[in-house]
Amino acid sequence: MQISWAPNVSSRAGVATGSRVDDNQPAFQFQGEWATSGYNYSGFYGHNGHTTTSQGSSFDFKFTSVAPDLLIPELQVDAVTLYGSVGPDHGLYSVQLDDQATQTFQATQMTPATQVALYYVSHLASGNHTIHVTNEENATFDIDWANIDTVSNIAVTGSGTTASVEPTKASNAQVPKRLAAGTIGAIAVGVFIVLLLGILALLFYIRATKKNAEMKRAKFDARQAVFEGTTSVLKAKTL
Numbered sequence: 001m002q003i004s005w006a007p008n009v010s011s012r013a014g015v016a017t018g019s020r021v022d023d024n025q026p027a028f029q030f031q032g033e034w035a036t037s038g039y040n041y042s043g044f045y046g047h048n049g050h051t052t053t054s055q056g057s058s059f060d061f062k063f064t065s066v067a068p069d070l071l072i073p074e075l076q077v078d079a080v081t082l083y084g085s086v087g088p089d090h091g092l093y094s095v096q097l098d099d100q101a102t103q104t105f106q107a108t109q110m111t112p113a114t115q116v117a118l119y120y121v122s123h124l125a126s127g128n129h130t131i132h133v134t135n136e137e138n139a140t141f142d143i144d145w146a147n148i149d150t151v152s153n154i155a156v157t158g159s160g161t162t163a164s165v166e167p168t169k170a171s172n173a174q175v176p177k178r179l180a181a182g183t184i185g186a187i188a189v190g191v192f193i194v195l196l197l198g199i200l201a202l203l204f205y206i207r208a209t210k211k212n213a214e215m216k217r218a219k220f221d222a223r224q225a226v227f228e229g230t231t232s233v234l235k236a237k238t239l
Contacts, residue, residue: 019147019148019149020045020145020146020147021061021145021146021147021148022045022046022048022145023048023049023050023143023144023145023146024036024046024048027061027062027063027146028050028059028060028061028143028146029059029060029061029062030050030057030058030059031057031058031059031060032052032054032056032057032058032135033052033053033054033057034050034051034052034057034059035050035051035052036048036049036050036051039051039142043085043114043115044085044114044115044142044144044145045083045115045144045145046145049084049085049142049143049144050142050143051140051141051142052135052140052141053135053138053139053140053141054135054138055135055136055137055138056134056135057134057135057141058132058133058134058135059132059133059143060130060131060132060133061080061082061130061131061133061146062128062129062130062131063078063080063128063129063148064127064128064129065078065124065125065126065127065129078122078124078148078149079120079121079122079123079124079148079149080120080121080122080124080129080131080146080147080148080149081117081119081120081146081147081149082095082117082118082119082120082131082133082143082146083115083116083117083118083143083144083145083146083147084107084114084115084116084118084141084142084143084144085107085112085113085114085115085116085142085144086107086108086109086112086113086116087107087108087109087111087112087113087140088108088109088110088112089139089140090107090108090109090139090140090141090142091106091107091108091135091136091137091138091139091140091141092104092105092106092107092136092137092139093105093107093118093133093134093135093136093141094133094134094136095118095119095131095132095133095134096131096132096134097121097129097130097131097132098129098130104136105118105119107141108139114142114144115144115145118133118143119131119133122149
């Protein structure tokens, strides 16, 4: 399902994991020298993209992440991935999320490739966010599209230049589950009891085996005594 980016238009529906936002949508805001033609975009999503070879040219990708439902605290908010291209004529680029520290990446690769993940961020706090990307060299840099991802179905609203993602309850949501402390304790007690029963069974077996051996030894001694007594009587008669 495509996200609607028309101002003041709202849509609410279950969206499968992964909602694509093309680079020609208003959520992308470009600064500096960018071209959208004159390059080979055949491998790009929608056969379009933004390209710059100017150091300092940049763009912002703006979106809103909404906190998960308090009744389902395990729900991850959303994740964002930016896709572009790499190649031998590409260079360094930097990425800054909100007011966090800037990170520098390398898009240089001997074999050209399109729709490559250039940046990924997840577990975002609730609120408005901006991903600021800058071309750090006089080398080629392309941006193709962004992916807004979530672990559950989501409801999406488009307003102005900001993508809004709101997790909703879904019976088929794949939610990570954690074991409670009481459950872990019960498992530990169960394992201890099983081990204890195993030890007791082993001791009982050893004791039973030893007792059986003693009984056999006693029977053997009794038979030996009878045999010796019989032998003595026979000797006496012979004499």
